[in-house]
Amino acid sequence: MLTQHKQLAQLQTRCQTPEEDMQSFRNFPAPSSSSGGVLWRMAHIVEENKLTLTHLAELEMIHAMENPNQGMWYTFQLLEPENDAQSVELTQFKQQFKCHLSELLRQMSVKIKKHTDEAVWIRIALGSSFSKPNHLKPTYVVHYLQTPYVFVRNLTSKLKPLLSQALTLATRHQGVKEANLSGRNLTSIRDLLMRQYQQVFPTKYRSPPEEEDQPVLNQHIEKEQGGVAAHRRHMAHQAFGDGMLPQLQSAVYMLDTKFRDPNNRTMTEREETFKCVVKFSSIDLLESLRSCASSGIASAPVTPLLSSIPLKGRNYFVVTDNTPGPSSQGHQTQN
Amino acid sequence: MENVSTNGVLTHLSQLEVRARSPGGPETQRSRVKELRAEAEELRGLREQLKAEIRALKDPCFRQHLQELRSSADPRPSEDPPLLQMMCRQLDLKDLLHGHHLIGGLDAVQTRQGRAVCVSLQTTYEGVFLETFNLELELKPRVRIGRHNIPPFVPLQSLAEQSRLQTDPGAFLSTLSQHLNAFVGRRRQLQLVKEQHASVEVMESNLPCSILVLLFTAQTEKAAVLCTLEYSDHGSRLPGRVVLDCEDKQLLKSPEWRSCCATLMKTPVHRALARMKKSSLIL
Numbered sequence: 001m002l003t004q005h006k007q008l009a010q011l012q013t014r015c016q017t018p019e020e021d022m023q024s025f026r027n028f029p030a031p032s033s034s035s036g037g038v039l040w041r042m043a044h045i046v047e048e049n050k051l052t053l054t055h056l057a058e059l060e061m062i063h064a065m066e067n068p069n070q071g072m073w074y075t076f077q078l079l080e081p082e083n084d085a086q087s088v089e090l091t092q093f094k095q096q097f098k099c100h101l102s103e104l105l106r107q108m109s110v111k112i113k114k115h116t117d118e119a120v121w122i123r124i125a126l127g128s129s130f131s132k133p134n135h136l137k138p139t140y141v142v143h144y145l146q147t148p149y150v151f152v153r154n155l156t157s158k159l160k161p162l163l164s165q166a167l168t169l170a171t172r173h174q175g176v177k178e179a180n181l182s183g184r185n186l187t188s189i190r191d192l193l194m195r196q197y198q199q200v201f202p203t204k205y206r207s208p209p210e211e212e213d214q215p216v217l218n219q220h221i222e223k224e225q226g227g228v229a230a231h232r233r234h235m236a237h238q239a240f241g242d243g244m245l246p247q248l249q250s251a252v253y254m255l256d257t258k259f260r261d262p263n264n265r266t267m268t269e270r271e272e273t274f275k276c277v278v279k280f281s282s283i284d285l286l287e288s289l290r291s292c293a294s295s296g297i298a299s300a301p302v303t304p305l306l307s308s309i310p311l312k313g314r315n316y317f318v319v320t321d322n323t324p325g326p327s328s329q330g331h332q333t334q335n
Numbered sequence: 336m337e338n339v340s341t342n343g344v345l346t347h348l349s350q351l352e353v354r355a356r357s358p359g360g361p362e363t364q365r366s367r368v369k370e371l372r373a374e375a376e377e378l379r380g381l382r383e384q385l386k387a388e389i390r391a392l393k394d395p396c397f398r399q400h401l402q403e404l405r406s407s408a409d410p411r412p413s414e415d416p417p418l419l420q421m422m423c424r425q426l427d428l429k430d431l432l433h434g435h436h437l438i439g440g441l442d443a444v445q446t447r448q449g450r451a452v453c454v455s456l457q458t459t460y461e462g463v464f465l466e467t468f469n470l471e472l473e474l475k476p477r478v479r480i481g482r483h484n485i486p487p488f489v490p491l492q493s494l495a496e497q498s499r500l501q502t503d504p505g506a507f508l509s510t511l512s513q514h515l516n517a518f519v520g521r522r523r524q525l526q527l528v529k530e531q532h533a534s535v536e537v538m539e540s541n542l543p544c545s546i547l548v549l550l551f552t553a554q555t556e557k558a559a560v561l562c563t564l565e566y567s568d569h570g571s572r573l574p575g576r577v578v579l580d581c582e583d584k585q586l587l588k589s590p591e592w593r594s595c596c597a598t599l600m601k602t603p604v605h606r607a608l609a610r611m612k613k614s615s616l617i618l
Contacts, residue, residue, distance in 0.1 A: 086545065086567070086569065087545075087546070087565060087567060089539065089541070089546045090539050090541075114539075118540065118541055118542050144542050145541045145542070146488045146541055146542055146543050146545065147486075147487050147488050147542060149487070193487065194486055194487060195484045195485065195486060199469070199482075201453050201455065201469035201471070201484075202444050202453045203442065203444060203469075204442055204443075204444045311482050
């Protein structure tokens with residue numbers, strides 16, 4: 001892995017100085033391992049077609065846009081739109097964003113592309129005052145114009161304040177805050193926030209009867225428990241939705257409440273609050289919570305602590321004694 | 336406890352046995368028969384009385400007399416119950432809801448034992464039913480928006496403030512329905528443009544379909560014309576501003592192109608483009 005990294009770095013230097021002697025590159029020995037062999041072949045293709053770093057960055061961006069469900073995405077929310085925020089169009093946004101970001105940073109490479117589903121993808125590679133932009137660790141930003149949400153991957157602490165400023169100015173808003181939603185699947189967190197998953201609402205028309213997907217095992221059990229089970233299923237569907245759910249990987253609750261347990265008097269009698277963190281992890285968190293609720297492991301009706309995840313579109317909560325449910329503040333004191 | 340119960344049942348049985356065997360047996364039976372006969376007479380008398388009453392009520396002049404009596408009597412407040420008023424009001428409300436359903440595609444259903452109302456808004460365009468959006472309004476302690484499946488670019492909070500959701504939820508719902516219908520209509524127009532006019536290229540659009548940039552080729556000199564449609568009012572299906580751009584400035588000054596600009600402001604995009612194609616303005 002380290003050798004591959006080194007080879008990529010060498011490739012980078014090669015592409016930055018095309019006029020240097022490619023002779024030495026041809027003398028580069030063909031390594032024996034298969035992964036090294038792929039890289040060597042790639043380097044050969046690059047040299048033959050005279051590809052530069054910009055071409056490679058573009059290829060990487062296309063790959064990232066076609067495979068968005070990789071890495072860890074974090075969500076931000078734009079606040080307080082100005083009057084003309086609704087009429088910001090793509091060319092204006094591109095111009096403004098590049099202009100504002102280049103004012104703040106010298107060495108950087110920014111690419112903006114529009115995907116077919118109206119998403120604007122931005123790739124930012126940062127350098128420092130002494131070095132060229134580091135294309136090995138680019139930051140990706142995805143934004144849908146005229147919506148308040150921005151999704152970011154690989155954000156560095158150096159870039160964060162500058163990116164916030166450039167985004168707010170380019171989209172004509174007044175501020176940006178963390179939206180407390182993170183996950184590996186960009187499509188899932190986007191669907192959750194844009195409310196594009198199937199939800200269940202009470203209507204005045206009766207819904208079609210549910211299909212029997214499991215054979216009835218025991219008539220007596222079905223007679224006694226059938227109604228109760230159907231009610232639990234209905235509550236679970238109302239809280240989490242019907243059909244395919246967006247895939248989340250974790251939910252974190254930061255609890256800062258007084259300890260309450262009638263069996264444990266020493267802890268209950270303490271004055272200070274009990275701080276702890278509860279984390280749920282799963283391959284598909286919402287699906288597992290829904291089956292917990294419909295099978296009876298979690299009590300029905302579903303507690304607002306769990307149903308807030310799809311309702312508010314977040315998976316990081318801070319719970320204190322003052323609020324009856326999850327509070328609406330993030331873990332950083334921002335508005 | 337067992338003794339008490341055995342005492343009760345068994346002693347009772349023995350008493351009955353004694354009574355049956357005693358010489359005063361038939362006399363007690365006879366007195367009982369007399370009692371029953373008297374009761375039967377009484378019931379027969381009651382039956383005759385009721386039959387007479389029914390005959391009297393069926394008699395028309397008697398009924399008229401009774402109605403006169405009723406109408407002349409003062410309508411006592413307790414006799415005109417609030418129950419009747421509530422029933423009338425409920426029928427009115429049902430009719431109103433039915434009217435909303437037929438005209439506006441708005442349906443409302445009470446949930447959570449009357450603490451919330453779930454409203455479903457149906458959207459249509461050109462006679463075709465498109466999406467249905469749902470919104471839950473919590474009623475207590477004050478009217479608040481609960482869960483919904485409305486996309487985030489529809490500004491729910493500002494619509495609620497503008498139409499004062501607390502005092503007049505009906506106005507809020509009708510404004511919201513207008514916005515959603517407009518969004519769905521614009522989206523459908525874009526779909527129709529892509530389907531029906533393959534020669535026109537869509538350069539740019541956005542999620543709420545409020546900005547549309549099209550590229551068409553003019554018939555004369557095959558010049559490329561860039562058309563920008565801005566739907567600044569999100570509650571409208573027609574653009575607020577149309578800008579045409581071409582390399583050949585003279586082309587756009589001709590009266591046909593000026594009228595086509597006006598057409599684009601007044602008719603939906605797909606129909607305007609069909610008209611322009613028919614008049615051989617564009618390819």
